[in-house]
Amino acid sequence: MHLPTHEAPPDTPAQRKADRGRLLRALNASLAFVLVLAAVYTAQGQFDVGAWAVQPWSPEGLLGVLTAPLLHGSIEHLATNAISLLMLGTLAGGVYPRATVRALPLIWLGSGLGAWLLGSVGSHHLGASGLTHGLMFLVFVLGLLRRDRPSIAAAMIAFMFYGGMLLTILPREPGISWQAHLGGAVAGVIAAFLFRRSDPLAPRKRYSWEDEEDSMVPAVDELEPPSPREVPVLWNRPDPEPGVVLRFPPRREP
Numbered sequence: 001m002h003l004p005t006h007e008a009p010p011d012t013p014a015q016r017k018a019d020r021g022r023l024l025r026a027l028n029a030s031l032a033f034v035l036v037l038a039a040v041y042t043a044q045g046q047f048d049v050g051a052w053a054v055q056p057w058s059p060e061g062l063l064g065v066l067t068a069p070l071l072h073g074s075i076e077h078l079a080t081n082a083i084s085l086l087m088l089g090t091l092a093g094g095v096y097p098r099a100t101v102r103a104l105p106l107i108w109l110g111s112g113l114g115a116w117l118l119g120s121v122g123s124h125h126l127g128a129s130g131l132t133h134g135l136m137f138l139v140f141v142l143g144l145l146r147r148d149r150p151s152i153a154a155a156m157i158a159f160m161f162y163g164g165m166l167l168t169i170l171p172r173e174p175g176i177s178w179q180a181h182l183g184g185a186v187a188g189v190i191a192a193f194l195f196r197r198s199d200p201l202a203p204r205k206r207y208s209w210e211d212e213e214d215s216m217v218p219a220v221d222e223l224e225p226p227s228p229r230e231v232p233v234l235w236n237r238p239d240p241e242p243g244v245v246l247r248f249p250p251r252r253e254p
Contacts, residue, residue: 019094026093026100033089034082037128040070041078053126054112054180056119064125065112068180071126084132088158092135095154096142098198100135103191107134107184114183125177130184133169136162137188145196 054068055061072078092100111130119125136158143155169182 022097023090023094026097027086027090029093030086030089034085037070037072037078037082037085041072041075044071049126050124053124054115054119055122055124056116056179057121061116065109065116068112068115068126069108069128069131072128073126077127081128081132084162085128085135087161088132088135088139091154091158092139095139095150096195096199099142099191099195100138102195102198103134103138103188104131106191106194107131107138107187110134110187110190111180111184114186115177115180118179118182119177125180127177127180129177130180132162132184133165133181134184134188134191136165137185138192141189141192142196145192146201148201 049071051060052064052067052071053061054064072081089100092103108131111134114130115125139158140155143151143158145151165181165185168176169178169185171178
């Protein structure tokens, strides 16, 4: 719950230690996943990579929905996604640990299904860039929905470094799987709406001017106009005095 309080939010050594521990766990998890990607890349020469990639509109290609994010086409491709995963994974996991864990399966499946449904028949899609787009959109939309200080700061950091992902969900360059980017981004937005309350909001300091504004708001009864019978009479018109009719003598003919 986002409870307003008149006291400043606690910033005790224990709280700072818990925050550092949460960020460190997110960094370690992101780094471990990057090491898995590196290990898979070194072993790609031992098996047919195309058989494990997403093949649009092919029943056999559905297997790639689960395995394609682990594969990469070049060391540059791997390095680019590794840096994005380290930064966005640490940012998302450090600020929203529960929401990130619940959103990752949805983003993983969304990126693969986006490539399978929107890709050209006969093409092969692989790489973890769909996951990076999903994490970026997850962090950015959560900042818009929650609007507390950590959420807004995380959204601004994600947009500052990876705001260009808003453009890479559309076809721009040949050989880039914008379909996986779009699928991951849509899944990240959906996950933000579904899991926006998974992580509790920190207490927010309530300032004195907010209390003054509340006291100035009139009650509901004061806004209702009184009935005409309850309106006090401010002025009564005096009764007119009775007039006198003057009789004129009849006119005489000459």
